[in-house]
Amino acid sequence: MQWAHRERPQDVVPTHWKRLSEHRFLVEGNWPEEHPFFAPVGGYHDPLLLVESMRQSTILLGHAAYDVPLDTHYLMHSLDFTCRPQHLLVGCKPDVEIEVVFDELTYRGRMLSGMRATVTVGRDGREAGTGVSRINLISARAYRRVRGAFTQQPLPRQYAPDVPAQLVGRLRSKDVLLLPTGIWGHWILKIDTGHRTLYQGPKDHVPGMVLIEAARQAAHATIGPSAFAPWTGDNTFHRYAEFSRPLLMEVTDVSLSGADWTMKVTGHQDGEAVFTSVFSAGQSRRPA
Template sequence: MASTVQDIQQGTLRTAFPELTAAEPLNPPSLPVDRTLVHRARLDDVIPTQITRHDDTHFTVSTRWPSAHRLFAADGRYTASLVLESIRQTTLLVSHAELGVPLRHHFVMWELCHQLDAALLTRATVPTGVTLDVHVIGLRRRGAVPSNIDMNMIIRAGDRPVGSGSIRFNITSPAAYARIRGAMTTSDAPEVAATLPEPVDPPTVRRTRADVVLAPAGGPGRWQLRADPANDLFFDRVNDHIPAMVLVEAAQQAANLLVPSGGFTPSSSEMKFSRYVEFGVPSWIEAHTFTAEDGTTSVSVTGHQDEQLAFVIRFAGSAGN
């Protein structure tokens, strides 16, 4: 077979890898897949290790979960970001490797959800990662290339189902993306680091100062988004807007600030994104908590820019962990 990455870049293959079975792994289980297939520049941030094709709409992706990571692990526990990033990277891998999406096309995420057994968030519980059983439940194409995709996923630890995920997104060509974004598209990183507001106290969000994405906004339950393009954890490639990964992290940090017991561990989430969040324009994060009779805590986080709703993220989980 010709170069996999080159074929995907050119959009000449509907299936980038041969049909795989358990006897035909993509690569050894401990090694990550090609970074370009999951849109990551740093090898340490790549989560999938193998992909198995069962049929045109059913795939299995194996992952490796890191024992230590600035974003994905904290205080002896995995964060919700690791689960959500596993779903996101699985989506990208399946789309490029099996559904025929060229590498230079753009993904526009509208919805993302997850649920995971809370016990799995302890690092010692899943030392080698999980597998994601992927079902493509909605697929529309523009010509040979997908334009809209919906996926559901079952998360497994060994043979045991421990959670689930779902995602809905659009795909646009580079030319179509340029038309949508107009003057906002750029190949240069924005220079906004010098204007970043002072962060909230890093220990209150379980982060180092460099990774804090919230600043005080003069009232309870309200913060200003601070996104530093020089931070290669969040910006490992040039972006013309603030990535969803940063917005998810802002929501998690807001949840940790709002829950008074000193730590909030989300075991499920529901996310809806409605517009791009731009650089250089103040964005405001607001959060509210709700406690059910069974003691489960829910946190609803919204993001606004130019008085327009950009996203709503709802977490449910346990406090004080």
């Protein structure tokens, strides 16, 4: 669990791994039918479970195959993904095979400091999705030097769930990541460091997967009420998303071609870009 940066067994996807060549690996994993957060919708696995599988596998291999110390910080610069929904059906075997190929490796001395990971997720011999992420690795000592006082700041207060869960495609109010602004397509990120899946271990900023999920919820709220399943996503992280300041999100460039939606979600703090997510998806007729 530590190697995947998860604290609860039910949140861990990888189960085994092996090296296929110098920088190519196969990770075996498991997709539960009832994940505590990335739950299936209408008989299909959540596309973001596939994305989380990619993320965990990349982190695991950094520690296990490249001897990255466990207290090293993984900082995502980008994470792009494409899903094949016909291979995300629930009811197939829960096993997944995740092939990870690393390139563009950089080192600081003997320690790995950066990499690109190209990931392919397979189920029953079929390709369920692919992704590419770019990651920097920072030692605990260097991280303290870079972040300074931010590592010591108090945790944010808890917010009441002001946005109905159904509006953002969730079943539980505690999983809602948005606060209303009163302006269409504009939201404030709700920070709940007590969330047992999204915030595991000490954090001094909002994790990238939380930003991707918040962007997905903002997209859903914009075109709902039917379920919004992002079959493709391009996510870029420009700077740390700080706990101490409001993070404003805006949905723009919304377009519909046939049954397929495309839109951009941007996040800003103090007028500076924090992240950008561009999603393409069919608006499912399945109930949210």
